[in-house]
Amino acid sequence: MELKKNEIYTAQITDYTTEGSGVCKINGIAVFVPSTAVGDTVSVKIVKSAKNYAYGRAEEIISPSNQRKEPDCAVFGKCGGCTFRHIDYSAELEFKQKRVVDTMTRIGGVDSGLIEKIIGAKSCNFYRNKAQLPVTADKNGKICVGFFAPRSHRVVPLDECHLQSKAFAPAIKIFLEWANSINIKPYDEQTHTGILRHLYLRYAEKTDELMVCIIANANELRHEKQLVQLLVDNVPNLKTVVLNTNTDKTNVIVGKKCRTLYGDGYITDELCGLKFRISPLSFYQVNRTQAERLYGIAAEYADLKSDETLIDMYCGTGTIGLTMAHNAKKLIGVEIIPQAIEDAKKNAKFNGIENAEFICADASSAAEALSKRKIKPDCIVLDPPRKGCDSKLISTISSMSPSRVVYVSCDPATLARDIKIFSEYGYNAEKITPVDLFPRTVHVECVVLLTKVHN
Numbered sequence: 125m126e127l128k129k130n131e132i133y134t135a136q137i138t139d140y141t142t143e144g145s146g147v148c149k150i151n152g153i154a155v156f157v158p159s160t161a162v163g164d165t166v167s168v169k170i171v172k173s174a175k176n177y178a179y180g181r182a183e184e185i186i187s188p189s190n191q192r193k194e195p196d197c198a199v200f201g202k203c204g205g206c207t208f209r210h211i212d213y214s215a216e217l218e219f220k221q222k223r224v225v226d227t228m229t230r231i232g233g234v235d236s237g238l239i240e241k242i243i244g245a246k247s248c249n250f251y252r253n254k255a256q257l258p259v260t261a262d263k264n265g266k267i268c269v270g271f272f273a274p275r276s277h278r279v280v281p282l283d284e285c286h287l288q289s290k291a292f293a294p295a296i297k298i299f300l301e302w303a304n305s306i307n308i309k310p311y312d313e314q315t316h317t318g319i320l321r322h323l324y325l326r327y328a329e330k331t332d333e334l335m336v337c338i339i340a341n342a343n344e345l346r347h348e349k350q351l352v353q354l355l356v357d358n359v360p361n362l363k364t365v366v367l368n369t370n371t372d373k374t375n376v377i378v379g380k381k382c383r384t385l386y387g388d389g390y391i392t393d394e395l396c397g398l399k400f401r402i403s404p405l406s407f408y409q410v411n412r413t414q415a416e417r418l419y420g421i422a423a424e425y426a427d428l429k430s431d432e433t434l435i436d437m438y439c440g441t442g443t444i445g446l447t448m449a450h451n452a453k454k455l456i457g458v459e460i461i462p463q464a465i466e467d468a469k470k471n472a473k474f475n476g477i478e479n480a481e482f483i484c485a486d487a488s489s490a491a492e493a494l495s496k497r498k499i500k501p502d503c504i505v506l507d508p509p510r511k512g513c514d515s516k517l518i519s520t521i522s523s524m525s526p527s528r529v530v531y532v533s534c535d536p537a538t539l540a541r542d543i544k545i546f547s548e549y550g551y552n553a554e555k556i557t558p559v560d561l562f563p564r565t566v567h568v569e570c571v572v573l574l575t576k577v578h579n
């Protein structure tokens with residue numbers, strides 16, 4: 125029988141959903157209760173009820189789980205950023221390991237014995253080198269920045285975030301002082317009016333360089349020179365200031381047009397011993413320390429020899445391929461964003477890498493073109509966005525017959541789906557390592573070695 129809305133029950137949390145919500149069974153029906161821990165006994169108020177499941181809210185923790193810890197952030201549960209500030213990190217890693225094992229075995233048909241132990245982070249706080257903060261006004265009309273509440277576009281104002289680099293604080297303060305002093309309006313999604321959409325910050329941890337990018341519903345800002353001067357005077361590690369224009373009615377954050385207001389329009393970080401330039405439109409892993417460990421495993425799986433050809437699909441600014449290029453004869457990187465390819469080419473030059481070629485194209489079309497060019501890769505690295513690879517790409521890759529495919533993924537579900545497709549083309553998963561690039565959030569990265577079965 126369906127559970128009644130607003131009814132209160134006592135239940136024990138026995139599992140987590142893939143989104144990290146606690147799950148309990150009430151009258152045989154699964155009830156999802158956010159911000160609870162496996163082992164909690166809670167009193168649950170039903171907030172939404174369907175035939176086979178319901179959503180609940182924990183009214184009271186009657187007996188806490190031994191996984192629990194006191195959340196160390198005032199807006200935990202209100203802001204949509206963190207899922208796991210209420211349990212200890214070892215319990216979070218256990219959840220992530222189980223999530224990967226369940227998904228790989230259930231959807232990917234992979235033997236659980238192939239999945240290595242998750243590589244946890246040494247530091248769970250202040251690791252994010254990128255922040256995109258929506259700009260809004262509080263009830264007194266004062267401009268502030270914050271984060272979106274879970275599953276909504278309501279901005280939760282915030283003073284300090286435990287995920288973001290501490291290097292952002294001085295620039296946030298100056299930006300808000302400037303915005304509040306010139307009476308500029310935050311952008312309003314509903315009416316498509318106002319100017320300031322997001323404050324977008326990036327930090328190169330190794331070189332201590334900061335990028336400030338203002339995303340605006342305009343091509344210029346009133347008093348933009350004054351903003352630059354204030355930032356230059358007060359933020360010692362400021363390297364560049366960029367104005368990004370996004371006049372579209374969209375929830376895509378960054379627009380296509382950038383104008384540099386100060387500096388070179390990019391910052392430079394170091395990763396696996398190489399230098400990489402990062403501009404506002406190009407992808408760069410948000411957790412530098414864990415990215416180095418991830419790329420280390422990818423290199424180990426790729427196991428390149430000096431006479432081999434490597435294709436780095438979805439290469440962004442070339443990071444993965446370039447860190448492996450010294451072991452290979454030739455590297456070909458493929459990426460759809462022109463600015464990222466420009467960065468990749470410069471990164472190759474910058475690091476004295478002469479055996480790299482970069483192609484700006486959709487992965488599938490590029491694979492076909494490379495196949496027509498009779499390129500015979502020995503190894504292909506894939507690092508697609510969350511939606512994974514399209515099946516046509518997998519089929520073209522298989523026809524190119526590399527002996528190894530190294531698949532780096534930020535979504536276990538689409539990864540498992542693609543592993544299954546690869547297996548139909550004779551590529552079997554040999555090893556899978558989950559890496560925690562995003563502590564305190566529900567996300568988990570995986571790197572997989574697929575090898576061609578000889579028959």
Ligand code: SAH
Pocket residue numbers: 406407408409437438439440441442443444458459460461464485486487488507508509
């Ligand atoms: N390997 C890089 C970037 C991974 S993120 C790194 O580790 O830094 C995924 C990248 O795929 C992004 O740079 C994105 O712009 C690119 N991308 C998205 N769709 C694509 C497509 N259809 N073809 C090629 N590249 C694509």
